[in-house]
Amino acid sequence: MTERGALTAEGVRAALESAASVDERAKIERRMTDPRTQVIGVRMGTVFDIAKANARMPLAEVDRLLDSDGYEMRMVAVSILDFQARTKGVDRAALYELWMRRLDRMDTWDFIDRSAPRVVGLYLLDRRRDVLFELARSDDRWHRRTAITAAFSIIRAGDLDDPLALCEILADDPEHLVQTNVGVALREIGRVDPARLEEFVARRGDDLSAHARRTARVALA
Incomplete structure (x- = not known):
């Protein structure tokens, strides 16, 4: 009972x-x-x-x-x-x-956007992020979206190296629902360090979807 x-x-x-x-x-x-x-x-x-x-x-x-x-x-x-x-x-x-x-x-x-940043990202703040790189290379679009979305909390903590490396992997992802959050991650990176965003967009901007590129550039406006 x-x-x-x-x-x-x-x-x-x-x-x-x-x-x-x-x-x-x-x-x-x-x-x-x-x-x-x-x-x-x-x-x-x-x-x-x-x-x-x-x-x-x-x-x-x-x-x-x-x-x-x-x-x-x-x-x-x-x-x-x-x-x-x-x-x-x-x-x-x-x-x-x-x-x-x-x-x-x-x-x-x-489901991913509601919980991955805090449940996954906050846990990984002071830990190795190998799991995010494994997810970013997955054939499953939801796994790839999880990888970049979990990185939001890491970015907001001012730790940009792994999130930028994830963006490198996912910059030319063919899935719109992955690209949208790559754009968000880049925008948030730009709010922490505009120079690193500018360098990334100059080098990989053509690989991003138009939507992701527009979202990222909001931080440079």
């Missing part, structure tokens, strides 16, 4: 289903990148409210949320991981290990 007041995957599912609407489901389905993704139909503001209410959920229950094929269930899961990663004294290794073990469930751009 579930303890009264416990933070559980079943409780999250019930909260989401009670907030679902047919109209919202149709809106969300239109922006899904994988037609196999199941959509409950809950507006994002409500999804994040449910995640915040469950922010102290045990990681075993977060893992159960990640098992779900429901888009909103997994969005709650990654949002909980992100909320926990912001908490002082948190076990960052446990968050990181769960995220990486369930990498196969991070299969939309917004």
